Amino acid sequence: xxxxxxYVWPDLVxxxxxxxxxxxxxxxxxxxxxxxxxxxxxxxxRSENPxxxxxxxxxxxxxxxxxxxxxxxVMIPVIIAAGLIIIPYADTNPQGKGGYTFSLRxxxxxxxxxxxLLWWALIFIGYFLRGPNWQLYLPWESWETVKETGNHLRxxxxxxxxxCISFYFGLGIxxxxxxxxxxxxxxxxxxxxxxxxxxLLMYAVPLKILLRLAFNIxxxxxxxxxxx
Amino acid sequence: xxxEGKNIWEKLKDSNLYKSIFRHSxxxxxxxxxxxxxxxxxxxxxxxxxxxxxxKIRFTWCMGGITFFLFLVEAFTGxxxxxxxxxxxxxxxxxxxxxxxDVPFGxxxxxxxxxxxxxxxxxxxxxxxxxxxxxxxxxxxxxxxVVGVVLIVLTFLLSFTGYLLPWDQLSYWAITVAAxxxxxxxxxxxxxPFSVVNKYNDIRFVVLGGxxxxxxxxxxxxxxxxxxxxxxxxxxxxxxxxRIRKDGGISGPx
Numbered sequence: 001x002x003x004x005x006x007y008v009w010p011d012l013v014x015x016x017x018x019x020x021x022x023x024x025x026x027x028x029x030x031x032x033x034x035x036x037x038x039x040x041x042x043x044x045x046r047s048e049n050p051x052x053x054x055x056x057x058x059x060x061x062x063x064x065x066x067x068x069x070x071x072x073x074v075m076i077p078v079i080i081a082a083g084l085i086i087i088p089y090a091d092t093n094p095q096g097k098g099g100y101t102f103s104l105r106x107x108x109x110x111x112x113x114x115x116x117l118l119w120w121a122l123i124f125i126g127y128f129l130r131g132p133n134w135q136l137y138l139p140w141e142s143w144e145t146v147k148e149t150g151n152h153l154r155x156x157x158x159x160x161x162x163x164c165i166s167f168y169f170g171l172g173i174x175x176x177x178x179x180x181x182x183x184x185x186x187x188x189x190x191x192x193x194x195x196x197x198x199x200l201l202m203y204a205v206p207l208k209i210l211l212r213l214a215f216n217i218x219x220x221x222x223x224x225x226x227x228x
Numbered sequence: 229x230x231x232e233g234k235n236i237w238e239k240l241k242d243s244n245l246y247k248s249i250f251r252h253s254x255x256x257x258x259x260x261x262x263x264x265x266x267x268x269x270x271x272x273x274x275x276x277x278x279x280x281x282x283x284k285i286r287f288t289w290c291m292g293g294i295t296f297f298l299f300l301v302e303a304f305t306g307x308x309x310x311x312x313x314x315x316x317x318x319x320x321x322x323x324x325x326x327x328x329x330d331v332p333f334g335x336x337x338x339x340x341x342x343x344x345x346x347x348x349x350x351x352x353x354x355x356x357x358x359x360x361x362x363x364x365x366x367x368x369x370x371x372x373x374v375v376g377v378v379l380i381v382l383t384f385l386l387s388f389t390g391y392l393l394p395w396d397q398l399s400y401w402a403i404t405v406a407a408x409x410x411x412x413x414x415x416x417x418x419x420x421p422f423s424v425v426n427k428y429n430d431i432r433f434v435v436l437g438g439x440x441x442x443x444x445x446x447x448x449x450x451x452x453x454x455x456x457x458x459x460x461x462x463x464x465x466x467x468x469x470x471r472i473r474k475d476g477g478i479s480g481p482x
């Protein structure tokens with residue numbers, strides 16, 4: 001197996017050097033024409049409305065509308081990081097190594113891109129479309145207009161919630177092997193359950209958002225210790 | 229005169245001093261191209277030769293390299309900012325104003341530090357996307373993907389700890405939002421489910437050095453921002469780059 005190889009010096013080093021120069025110029029121009037944000041001095045007694053997290057965390061902050069803080073701010077980022085770490089050990093498909101392909105790894109690409117785009121969509125909504133009291137303001141709407149807060153939210157009763165959640169995860173995990181055995185065989189049982197649980201957890205996020213927006217459901221599962 | 233000058237140059241190149249610094253000539257030969265990379269501590273990160281597709285921006289997106297360069301920009305501008313910044317609530321905000329209005333080029337320094345930080349978070353995410361789409365995490369590169377995830381987390385934390393330092397309303401309330409989320413962590417946050425701690429010993433207290441964001445918080449964020457997290461990032465980057473070589477160089481079509 002002979003591959004066409006090229007010397008790093010000078011061709012690749014030259015490209016890298018060029019990239020460094022271009023980026024340096026971009027940063028200097030950017031630094032000249034746009035000032036880094038600086039508001040008034042921090043005043044612990046006077047809160048900003050809205051108080052926004054840095055843009056890369058605005059997606060998680062947006063999730064606070066739909067989830068309690070321990071889920072939006074702690075469980076979801078931890079599960080995302082754990083899920084990312086698991087990817088190379090979960091994806092045993094040997095196809096498509098070192099090259100861009102969709103047809104050979106549809107399952108992996110579709111699910112990864114879904115999560116990736118969901119992350120950016122939440123950031124976009126949280127950072128650009130939220131105004132005072134975290135109400136939805138379109139970019140051309142003035143923040144001076146006061147928006148009504150709070151629909152009457154309701155929660156599912158614990159029994160119904162438990163059934164819904166078991167149904168969602170049970171069906172999500174059992175249905176694919178019942179319909180076609182391929183996926184299950186490809187992964188092995190433990191790997192399959194871990195992968196499907198993570199993927200179902202990911203889709204549960206937009207599902208919960210839909211439940212909230214369409215049916216005003218606050219919690220799917222209410223327990224004395226925590227609410228989901 | 230000309231002849232004499234040439235002789236001096238040639239004599240210099242023959243001298244012990246010159247040869248102790250430059251180990252080989254600059255003629256464009258195959259051997260020198262290899263030595264140029266091999267005998268240079270900075271360039272020896274690279275292999276002597278790489279496959280053709282490694283040159284193509286449409287394959288690499290150049291995002292890993294750009295992220296590394298932006299880290300260097302952050303370190304460089306960060307050191308200059310440290311000369312003007314006092315990590316205490318009484319001074320921090322005024323140092324921003326000082327940088328903006330009194331320090332020559334101070335505002336550009338701060339702007340570049342800020343924008344490069346935002347850009348770095350963006351490019352590292354794009355780097356992850358490209359590595360995923362190119363299937364470059366597949367064996368034998370699984371562990372390097374894990375190191376990459378650690379580096380993403382470190383980048384987020386670096387950016388996040390830097391966010392408090394200007395000590396303005398934006399930074400104060402952004403950190404408040406995040407700190408309150410920490411307080412809601414299960415088990416280790418005082419407001420979280422199954423909490424086993426109280427307000428004075430939970431994870432929020434550890435991060436802020438108190439129950440409120442104050443002098444201790446700004447000092448903790450500062451120390452994390454300028455030494456602990458960059459040191460961790462450097463170690464993980466060293467492993468990350470070294471593993472690329474050890475795992476068979478840049479991934480490519482078989």
